[in-house]
Amino acid sequence: MVLSSQFSLSELEQATQNFSDMLKIGEGGFGCVYRGSLRKTTVAIKKLNPESLQGLLEFQQEVDILTRVRHPNIVNLIGSCSKIWTLVYEFLPNGSLEDRLVCADNTASLTWQARTRVISEICLGLVFLHSNKPHLLIHGDLKPENILLDANFISKLSDFGISRFIKQSNTNTTVFYRTIHPAGTFGYFDPEFLSTGELTPKSDVYSFGIIVLRLLTGKPAMNIASLVRESMRTGTLQSIVDKSAGKWPFDLAKKLAKLGLKCVDLNRKRRLDMSQVWATIEPLVNDASQLKALSSVGFSSFNEEHIPSLFICPISQEIMKDPCIAADGFTYEAEAIKTWLNRGYNTSPMTNLVLPHHDLIPNHVLRSAIKEWLEHN
CATH class of the missing domain: 3.30.40.10 (Zinc/RING finger domain, C3HC4 (zinc finger))
Known part of the structure; x- marks a missing residue:
């Protein structure tokens, strides 16, 4: 299938049985997502809300970004239909990271090895966005619902409707996008963005840090940094790590907790940038890979039909x-x-x-x- 194709309304109606509720796999303020069969390929079709001005802006933004950016850890845009503000993506059968964290539909919990790998994949996606040339890209709404998993449980960043390209400076001046209407998701929202209206790469770093702490503890996003910080102070980290992930190696859990807390510092100048984050994560991932058997896909209910991600x-x-x-x-x-x-x-x-x-x-x-x-x- 040709990437970034233009599809007709009739093609999309046929692919989704006229946008049948039976094929609906997601719904939100943006509109609805349907599973469809298009040109003999299973796809995800996102139909944005035509009554919302934000819907049109997000449609144009997604098309602009995803036709210019390609990476193994970023969802692929296959095409669109501008007539009804509809986007066609590759279909990722294992849902969102949020689904996996709450074990939706009684699915197995991610093991600590898989969570470590997911953290590394999100990090690589952000490193790529933040070093994009000639304009770096800030995601702006990073959260588990916007991280999707393919058939091999490889993580892919999605939903670039409020993302922004920023012209890079030749000086050390902080690059940012200013708005009087900050958008995002509470719990993952950079507090400095909320107070200043300045969206910077460090805003993504904050959201990433919250996700790291969620993967480590399984706790809700709200107040998670305070909970982890207190456990580090009192030496009780092991009591709050998510035991459904298996027995976390203490050294790994401690390093991830420290990393997450550095990323969510309220002062963005003290946060790491994503290249520094990767320098910390890379050896942790290598250690985790050595600790788990190569034949394991990293899930508690291992099925030999799954392909190990290392392969x-x-x-x-x-x-x-x-x-x-x-x-x-x-x-x-x-x-x-x-x-x-x-x-x-x-x-x-x-x-x-x-x-x-x-x-x-x-x-x-x-x-x-x-x-x-x-x-x-």
Whole structure:
């Protein structure tokens, strides 16, 4: 299917059985989301509210952003229909991170290993947005409802209706978007944005920190920072971590708690930026990967039909046959990363940072693990 296609009203009506309530999979102030079958592909179709001026603005914003930004941890926009303000996305069958946190429909709880991986994927998506050239991109409404999970439980950022492109400065001056009508979601909302009307990359950092603390504790967003801060002060962190995730390694839980609290500092100047966050998270993810068996997808009800996320190429989203490590430290399918480099890109597909070189190192350990897993499945 061609990306960013223009679909007709009749095509979308046929795909959704005339926008049947039976196919509705989400609903909010923005409008409704439907599951549909379009050109022999299962898709998610978001129909924005035509009676809302905000609906038109969000429609235009999503199209503008998602036709310019591509990343493995950002949802793909397939196309749109401007006649009825409707957007067509790739279908992500495992719902939102919020669904998984509340175990909607009696689904299994995410394990601590899976939560650590999700944190890393959200981080990479934000690193990419905040380093986008020539204009960095601020999400502006980061929350578990706007983080979706694909068939392999890979996290993807979604809902860019209030996001903003910001021109980057050549100086150290803080870049921001100013508004007299701050929008977002309470609990994840940057307090400085609310008081000043200035949306900055550090606003996303605040929201990210709340999500980290939620994944760690399973507690609601409101007042979660105060709860974790008090547990750190009294040495009772282990009593508030989410036990449905399994037995958290104490050192990992403590590091994630400290990271989350640094991100939600009320003074945005004291918050980390996302590249600093990644420098903290990367070794934690590596440690978590070493602690869990390669054959586990990271969920408490492991099903061998699931594909371990380590085996999936971040670019092609397929099981790797010839995994190679690039200069950014990530492993890709050799053909996919070579194609990326041959197209003239000199940045990492995962972080958007400049690659110091284009050399590739075969990942023999992972290749053997994939081969063994395929033989037994």
